[in-house]
Structures are given as structure tokens and as C-alpha cells.
Amino acid sequence: MKQRTPVYITILVILVILFIVYFMFVQSTSFLTSPYFWGTAVISVILALIHHAIGDLIENQKFSKLNQAEKAQYLELRKTPYFKGLYQSAFQKQSNTEEKDILIDHGFDGIMELDNQLPKWWLGLFWFGVAYCIVYILAYSFTDFAHQTSEYDAEYKAQTASIAEYIKNTPPPTIENATYSPDNIAAGEEVFKTNCVSCHGEGGKGGIGPNLTDNSWINQPEKTLFKNVFHVVENGSPNNPAMQAWGKNGVLTGFDIQNVAAYVYHINQEVQPITPAQGGAAPQGTVAHWEK
Numbered sequence: 001m002k003q004r005t006p007v008y009i010t011i012l013v014i015l016v017i018l019f020i021v022y023f024m025f026v027q028s029t030s031f032l033t034s035p036y037f038w039g040t041a042v043i044s045v046i047l048a049l050i051h052h053a054i055g056d057l058i059e060n061q062k063f064s065k066l067n068q069a070e071k072a073q074y075l076e077l078r079k080t081p082y083f084k085g086l087y088q089s090a091f092q093k094q095s096n097t098e099e100k101d102i103l104i105d106h107g108f109d110g111i112m113e114l115d116n117q118l119p120k121w122w123l124g125l126f127w128f129g130v131a132y133c134i135v136y137i138l139a140y141s142f143t144d145f146a147h148q149t150s151e152y153d154a155e156y157k158a159q160t161a162s163i164a165e166y167i168k169n170t171p172p173p174t175i176e177n178a179t180y181s182p183d184n185i186a187a188g189e190e191v192f193k194t195n196c197v198s199c200h201g202e203g204g205k206g207g208i209g210p211n212l213t214d215n216s217w218i219n220q221p222e223k224t225l226f227k228n229v230f231h232v233v234e235n236g237s238p239n240n241p242a243m244q245a246w247g248k249n250g251v252l253t254g255f256d257i258q259n260v261a262a263y264v265y266h267i268n269q270e271v272q273p274i275t276p277a278q279g280g281a282a283p284q285g286t287v288a289h290w291e292k
């Protein structure tokens with residue numbers, strides 16, 4: 001007869017597995033306050049105790065059928081603490097008589113095969129894996145529960161809703177409160193490439209529209225360069241309808257104008273101007289003296 005696993009170990013293993021399964025499905029520890037979790041935990045513990053009690057009965061039955069010597073041996077075995085026994089069974093070699101019992105009747109080159117039993121923990125893990133597979137495949141195939149596609153859809157909806165919420169609550173910048181920020185240059189370059197490059201040329205070097213990299217400006221309604229660009233893009237040019245009122249016409253939002261104004265500011269102030277010698281358009285208007 002073998003020593004049995006103490007019931008507290010069984011209960012511990014069950015609780016750990018329950019925790020893992022709940023955590024995998026709920027994906028947070030919020031289930032720790034749920035009556036379902038504690039319900040399953042309590043029922044599992046009761047089942048483990050019943051299972052153990054039945055084991056006790058069987059053990060008593062078997063024990064009464066042993067002869068005197070075997071009884072003494074078993075009582076001796078029970079004195080070793082559980083974990084010590086576990087360690088020994090994992091690392092101790094079988095005695096010669098034990099080995100003879102499980103020797104399979106074939107071998108090769110003197111190597112013999114033993115019919116060892118699979119360890120309980122291995123079998124337990126195996127059956128748990130099989131059961132888990134079945135639950136998982138059914139849940140995956142027939143329900144939306146913890147399914148990537150539905151999770152993706154839900155997350156996508158939540159994200160778009162939060163973006164819409166943000167845009168609703170954040171009024172677009174106006175010429176009064178728009179500010180230059182280097183963070184907007186890249187986004188502004190995209191706006192420029194989509195809407196402006198056809199007339200103002202690659203990098204703002206000029207073409208149908210004036211060179212935006214030099215210091216000569218036809219339109220100077222504002223005192224600072226950034227606000228000036230914002231103004232012209234929002235209201236267009238009073239002299240030439242080719243430069244339309246992008247903001248007033250509703251083509252660009254305040255955000256777009258703030259971005260593209262940052263880009264124009266950048267190519268005008270922070271990089272070298274593209275001169276006529278380098279393929280840029282000749283200066284138009286008068287030299288500007290922008291305030292900082």
C-alpha cells in the first residue's frame with residue numbers, strides 16, 4: 001500500500017487551478033469578489049473532503065486485509081513526512097525485488113524495460129489538459145466568450161468612441177489660441193503634401209504660389225510668422241483666389257491649420273531657405289520683420 005496525498009495538498013492544488021482558470025477567462029483579479037468564484041471554490045473543497053473520506057474508508061478496508069508484517073511496514077511508511085516520501089520516490093532507485101515486479105520481458109544489449117506507473121501529477125496534468133482543450137474548443141467555436149474577434153471589435157468600438165468623445169470635447173484651435181509646437185511639424189507636413197504642394201512646391205520652394213521658405217511675404221496681416229500663416233490659410237488671400245480660404249471653406253480644421261502652420265514656420269525659420277539658385281521661386285512681396 002502506498003502513502004496517500006494529504007487532503008490539504010489536494011485542496012491547495014484545486015484552488016490554484018481554479019485561480020488560474022478564472023484569471024484566464026476574466027483577465028483580471030476582479031473575480032475574487034464574485035460569489036461564483038467562491039461558490040466553485042467551496043464546492044470543490046467539499047468534494048475534495050468527501051473524496052478523501054472515501055479514500056480513508058478504502059484504506060481501512062485494505063489495511064484490515066494485510067498480514068501482520070505488511071501492517072507494520074505500512075505504519076512505518078506512514079511515519080515519513082509526505083514531502084520527504086515524495087522526494088524519495090522521485091529520486092530513490094527501486095529495490096531489486098520491486099524492479100523484478102515491473103520488469104517487462106524483453107530487452108536489448110542488456111538494457112531492460114520497466115513498466116513504471118506514470119506519476120500522478122503527470123496524469124492529473126494530462127487529463128486537466130484534455131478537459132481544458134474540450135472546453136476551450138467549444139467556447140472558441142460556438143461562443144463569443146474570450147474570443148479574439150469579438151474582443152477586437154469591442155476594443156475598436158471603445159477606442160473610436162473615446163476618440164469621438166475627445167474631438168467633441170476639444171474645440172479646434174483658433175487663431176487666438178493656436179500655438180507653434182515642434183510636435184506638430186510632422187502632421188503639418190502631411191497636410192502640406194496633400195493640399196499645398198501642388199502650388200507651393202516640394203518643401204515650400206514655390207511655384208504657382210509664392211516661395212514659403214524665404215523672408216519676403218505678400219500677405220502680412222499678423223505680427224508673428226506663425227499667426228500670419230494661420231491667418232492666410234484660414235482666410236485665403238484677398239488678392240488672389242487661387243489661395244483659397246482653407247479654414248473658412250471648411251476644407252481644413254483648426255487642428256490641420258495649426259499643424260500646417262507649424263510646418264511652414266519650420267521650413268521658414270528652422271531650415272535654410274530654398275533660393276532661386278537652388279530651384280526656389282524668386283522672392284515676392286516685401287521683406288518681413290516678424291515679432292518673436
Ligand code: HEC
Nearest residue numbers: 195196199208209210217218219229232237239240242243
Ligand atoms: C491652387 C494653388 C494653391 C494652393 C493649393 C495653395 N496655395 Fe497658398 N498661395 C497660392 C498663391 C497664388 C498665393 C499668393 C497669394 C497672393 O498673391 O496674395 C498663396 C499664398 C500663400 C501664403 C502667403 C504667402 C505670402 O507670401 O503672402 C501662404 C502662407 C500659403 N499660401 C500657404 C498655403 C498652404 C499652407 C496651403 C495648403 C493648405 C496652400 N497655401 C495651398 C496658391 C495656392
